[in-house]
Amino acid sequence: MAELKTSRNDRSVADFIAAVEPEPKRQDAQWILEMMESVTGSKPAMWGPSIIGFGHFTYMYKSGRTLDWFLTGFSPRKQNFSLYIMDGFSRYDELLSAVGKHKTGKSCLYIKRLDDIDREALRKLVETSVAHMNQIEKKRS
Numbered sequence: 001m002a003e004l005k006t007s008r009n010d011r012s013v014a015d016f017i018a019a020v021e022p023e024p025k026r027q028d029a030q031w032i033l034e035m036m037e038s039v040t041g042s043k044p045a046m047w048g049p050s051i052i053g054f055g056h057f058t059y060m061y062k063s064g065r066t067l068d069w070f071l072t073g074f075s076p077r078k079q080n081f082s083l084y085i086m087d088g089f090s091r092y093d094e095l096l097s098a099v100g101k102h103k104t105g106k107s108c109l110y111i112k113r114l115d116d117i118d119r120e121a122l123r124k125l126v127e128t129s130v131a132h133m134n135q136i137e138k139k140r141s
Contacts (some may be wrong), residue, residue, distance in 0.1 A: 006048035008068070013044045013052055020076045028114045030077040032083070035119075039126050040071055051075045055130065057086070057137045071133050072126055083109040083122075085129045087136075095125045 012029035017033060020026040033044055033052060040054040047053040053070025060066050075085045080103075089096060089104050096102070096109075103110040109125075112115055 007053060008053065008070075008088045009046050009048070010105075011046040011049075013046055016046060016050075016052070017076075020058050023114065028081065029074075031114060031119075032074050032076075032081065034122065035123055036072055036074065036126060039123065040130055042071070042139055045070070047073065049076070051082075051084070053084075055133075057133050059086075060140075071130050080110045083111070083126070085109055085125065087129055092128065093126060095121060095128065099125060 013033070015074065017026065017029050019125055020029045036052075036054045037044055042055040044052045044054055047070060051073050052075065052107075053073035055071030057069060058066050059069045069086070070084070072086060075082045084107055085092075086107055088107050089109075096104070098118055099109075099111075100117035100121070101111070111122075
């Protein structure tokens with residue numbers, strides 16, 4: 001089986017954040033980093049070349065195959081921030097409406113900058129998702 005490109009590695013999170021441009025995006029990335037570390041109680045780690053992940057869970061495919069993954073994470077992409085909400089968004093309509101200007105993918109929340117959103121609503125969304133993922137992981141144990 002092919003090895004995943006997006007796997008945990010030893011690259012420096014601090015160096016990665018320091019290289020984010022422009023400065024306002026770097027400041028937003030630092031806030032997201034600190035918020036996610038606070039919410040998860042986990043130290044950040046690089047996953048692949050450009051994702052910062054927090055915590056750990058075992059993702060199980062319908063086939064039964066498993067994959068080690070992070071509970072939540074983000075990437076300061078050129079166009080926007082991608083925030084990874086691992087259980088998707090189907091149960092978070094109210095929280096999403098409170099977040100403000102955003103787009104979603106299957107498990108990605110896309111925001112351009114923190115000035116466009118309600119930071120406390122974002123924190124609550126991440127907290128709620130992480131708590132749900134921890135419950136799933138606990139049931140498997």
